[in-house]
Amino acid sequence: MPKLTRTTRLATRFLAGVALLFAASTARAEIATVKLGVLTDLSGFAADSTGEGSVVAARLAVEDFRKERPAIKVEVIQSDHQNKPDIGSATARRWIAEGQVDAILDVPFSSVALAVQEVVRDSKAAFIASGPGTSDLTGPKCSANTVHWTYDTWALAHGTALALVRAGKTRWFFLTADYAFGHALEADAASVVKQEGGQVVGNVRHPTAAADFSSFLLQAQGSRAQVIALANAVGDTVNSVKQAAEFGITGGGQDLAALLMQLSDVHAIGLKDAQGLYLTEGFYWDANPGTRAFADRFAAQMKGRRPTANQAGVYAGALAYLRATAAADSTDGRTVVARMKAGPTNDPLFGEGQVRQDGRHVHPMYLFQVKTPAESKEPFDYYKLVQTIPAAEAFRPLSEGRCPLVKAP
Incomplete structure (x- = not known):
């Protein structure tokens, strides 16, 4: 084998360094932007308990996450599923196909949530459900892409x-x-x-x-x-x-x-x-100083209204998801959900908790x-x-x- 000249060795080292820098920048670019979609009831009879308040809660979670990881950009979009499973699943499918979201949040009404879960199941997205009540989401129909926050039947x-x-x-x-x-x-x-x-x-x-x-x-x-x-x-x-x-x-x-x-x-x-x-x-706005501070921030954007448990679940679930994307250095749904399950969660609204193997987030009720x-x-x-x-x-x-x-x- 011919001996490498000094110039060749330097060039080889330089190219190896460039490759490492490129790999590192590619990994960082993977989570340079995280996209959240709040799929909720903006016009029906659950609009007060979810709706626009869920969107506000998601944006407040983004505000708090940016204090921890200012280099990661987070985008939030929203849509009204009109309490119809076909509209909810069609919206989720379009969002995912067009690359508009990395995670879908909220989704009140069990029938809509179960339909959305099936769309998300084999995708690269995650589903952080705070609005639906059905315990089937973490029972026979559980998914490796789903975390169920707040409550269930x-x-x-x-x-x-x-x-x-x-x-x-x-x-x-x-x-x-x-x-x-x-x-x-x-x-x-x-x-x-x-x-x-x-x-x-x-x-x-x-x-x-x-x-x-x-x-x-x-x-x-x-x-x-x-x-x-x-x-x-x-x-x-x-x-x-x-x-x-x-x-x-x-x-x-x-x-x-x-x-x-x-x-x-x-x-x-x-x-x-x-x-x-x-x-x-699972949540009350006046339980302690942390919940009250969040409620004051929420009320400032919601004409004095205080957050419901569902809206609090959107905040906590979104914050835990965003922290997991940063820790996992990925926005792949299964990877991020696995990271959420790997350690405890902690936020000012639900305190210390844990995401179990079945995707159920457990906390005091x-x-x-x-x-x-x-x-x-x-x-x-x-x-x-x-x-x-x-x-x-x-x-x-x-x-x-x-x-x-x-x-x-």
């Missing part, structure tokens, strides 16, 4: 039912929306009631967007149940609580428990009618009771804490979800 139903039954409220009646989400809420809560030695004394199903709940509430009132559980959502929950107040149900000694209710729903009802109601949430008008000291001061549910108990056990990603012990 199992956590809501178990949190409320377990606490109230153990407090001696053992006779339950369910007023349930007649579709898959309502059925899942009722089934999960009823299972807890029975396991804890309680009794389900009756149930009734109602159509979605029902205007008149009088016949349903009369059945619940006549059952003499200690707890009337509302296994419905948004407008149906608001209307059923308002009409329950007209019937004097809580004044007659029965408790109302909403298995899915957010701050925006209580605001729509008003404390006069909602007072005494029990509910489970809280049983609240709605304050009376006299107890409320300022706008949106609606909740008093009844019980903290530890993260280890708040969500369905990993072994029970039937997620194919979960490795057997």
Whole structure:
């Protein structure tokens, strides 16, 4: 083999150095820009609990991430899925095909979220779901590209039912929306009631967007149940609580428990009618100085409104995703989600948490009771804490979800 001249050796070293610099710059360019798409309900009956507030929450997460990694540019776009699975999945497919997003955020409504998850599953994108409730996202339909933040039907139903039954409220009646989400809420809560030695004394199903709940509430009132559980959502929950107040149900000694209710729903009802109601949430804006500071920033852009748990989930999920892209030096969905699962999460809204193998983010949940008008000291001061549910108990056990990603012990 011929000997290399000094000039040749120097040239070889120079070219090797250039190659290393090029490789490094290519890696940096891979995450020079991160693109987030907030796919939400901007015009329907969940617009108050998600909607524009979810977009604001995502932008606040970007603001905070830029303080940590100012060299990484983050873009945020938004779209209204109109609560329709076909529109949601078509938007997700177009965003991904055109390279408009690296991650899709929020997506309230379980049917839309499940459709979006199937689009994302075999793509290079990630899905950080904070708006939907179905626990199937981390159960049989789980995906290596998905993280489910905030809450799910199992956590809501178990949190409320377990606490109230153990407090001696053992006779339950369910007023349930007649579709898959309502059925899942009722089934999960009823299972807890029975396991804890309680009794389900009756149930009734109602159509979605029902205007008149009088016949349903009369059945619940006549059952003499200690707890009337509302296994419905948004407008149906608001209307059923308002009409329950007209019937004097809580004044007659029965408790109302909403298995899915957010701050925006209580605001729509008003404390006069909602007072005494029990509910489970993963976030409350006035829980501590960190949540209050975020709520003040949020309110400054939302005409004084305080964030819901869903909107808080958009912030926390987006921030955790952005940190993982930086740590993984990648925007590939599966790579980033794997990085999210590799270590603990920590943010000012949900505190310390963990993304499990099935994609479920676990954190404490809280049983609240709605304050009376006299107890409320300022706008949106609606909740008093009844019980903290530890993260280890708040969500369905990993072994029970039937997620194919979960490795057997």
